[in-house]
Amino acid sequence: MRRDTDAQVIVIGAGPVGQSAALLLARWGIQVLVLDQRPGRGRGGSKSICQQRDVLDIWAAAGAGKIAEEGLAWTTARTYYRDRELSSWSFERDGTLPACVNISQSRTEQILDEAIAGQPLIEVRWDHEVTGLTQDSSGVSVRCGQRVLRAPYVLACAGARAQGLRSAAGVSFSGESFDDQFLICDVKTELPGWEDERRFYFDPVWNPGRQVLIHPCPGGMYRIDWQIAPDFIPTKDDIARKIRKIIGDRPYELIWHSTYRFHARLASRMRAGRMLLAGDCAHLLAPFGARGLNSGVADAENAAWKL
Ligand SMILES: Cc1cc2nc3c(=O)[nH]c(=O)nc-3n(C[C@H](O)[C@H](O)[C@H](O)COP(=O)(O)OP(=O)(O)OC[C@H]3O[C@@H](n4cnc5c(N)ncnc54)[C@H](O)[C@@H]3O)c2cc1C
Known part of the structure; x- marks a missing residue:
């Protein structure tokens, strides 16, 4: 057995x-x-897209101000029932950073x-x-x-599936998982007039009885999120048909797609002795x-100054 780190805090999960x-x-001057x-950073898709002002502010202070600079600051949220607009609201642009x-x-x-690469106090080890x-x-x-690596404190940021780590610290993770299923796609296309609007549709003709959420993203990308039947496994053709129903004959490129379900779970404690939990792990x-991520960054900020 070897102990080979001088870190004051071990963070589990990159x-x-x-x-x-x-x-x-x-x-805070702490060696981490x-x-x-994982073997390294995967390519992944959009997943968490909407980041709020206080989180952008934390990231800017931590040397990652580019997230706010590159992000698309959408201005209007519209909600529809079928093709009837129920409500809309717009963000005031009063601060130095957009609302989200x-x-x-x-x-x-x-x-x-x-930002991590430019920070000499941080070492990242993949495949660990x-x-x-x-x-x-x-x-x-x-x-x-x-x-065996040893440090005065551990911050567990190991995501939702880190049951082994939570159990080792005597932390339970009770709550509910739901059957409803959602299909998300990153679609590159042109939708004039939709570039800075988030649109939420209930019972639209192109997804009867269910909902669709559409978010504009940087680079002419739209994140489309359909509620689908709990047992439906969409094929490439199903996805193409769904996209066509919304965007018509416009050219498009499907960049990424995935499905997900809702979960509502909470760790019984955010701290177990010298181990703290943050993000989806908690x-x-x-x-x-x-x-999700907005709350996780708030956890990280809170844990960091306390440590
Ligand atoms: C469809 C979808 C849309 C979302 N949209 C938003 C949004 O708009 N805004 C928002 O704020 N959030 C959103 N979220 C939530 C957001 O994606 C998550 O909250 C976020 O990814 C959590 O990050 P994390 O670092 O806590 O966990 P993860 O991203 O899961 O990272 C955990 C890391 O820990 C590593 N790990 C796990 N176990 C171990 C171990 N034993 N040893 C070493 N390493 C380990 C894993 O390899 C992984 O790299 C969305 C989620 C989904 C699914």
């Missing part, structure tokens, strides 16, 4: 919450080691990686799955295969309302 936490800890089980911007999670992670944790009065021992929220 997702956007772990990245944010590492940058914020380094800002980030461990992630749309930017793909994969681009956000790239920008955070760039944490398989066990023990703690005593002076620190936490983190097992990665044959290796709470899972429905994506509608854009609270």
